[in-house]
Amino acid sequence: MIIYTIEIQDGERQYTEWDYVDHHYEDYENGNLTDQQLLEDFFGVELSNQDLEHSDRYWINGERIAYIGKVNSIEGDHLELIRRYV
Numbered sequence: 001m002i003i004y005t006i007e008i009q010d011g012e013r014q015y016t017e018w019d020y021v022d023h024h025y026e027d028y029e030n031g032n033l034t035d036q037q038l039l040e041d042f043f044g045v046e047l048s049n050q051d052l053e054h055s056d057r058y059w060i061n062g063e064r065i066a067y068i069g070k071v072n073s074i075e076g077d078h079l080e081l082i083r084r085y086v
Helices: 025-029 035-043 076-085
Strands: 002-010 013-021 052-054 057-060 064-073
Touching: 002 025, 002 035, 013 035, 025 064, 035 057, 035 064
Parallel strands: none
Antiparallel strands: 002 013, 002 064, 052 057, 057 064
16 A cells, blocks of 8 residues: 655645555556556546646646655555544
């Protein structure tokens, strides 16, 4: 499983969200799972090159900029612990 953070700039407000996907970390490392795909899944949108603000930052619905911060592998029991306290 992969856990990742999403860094979001919404006007002057900056904040971090997190999510997880049921993929192997190697999928991300090898480019089989991209930042664009993670952002699309998280926000429920389709992104294109027109949404690309900078090399890894995307405009989401033309309202805010988001990019993937950290990506790590996580075991199911650790994820459950995080979900309980966050």
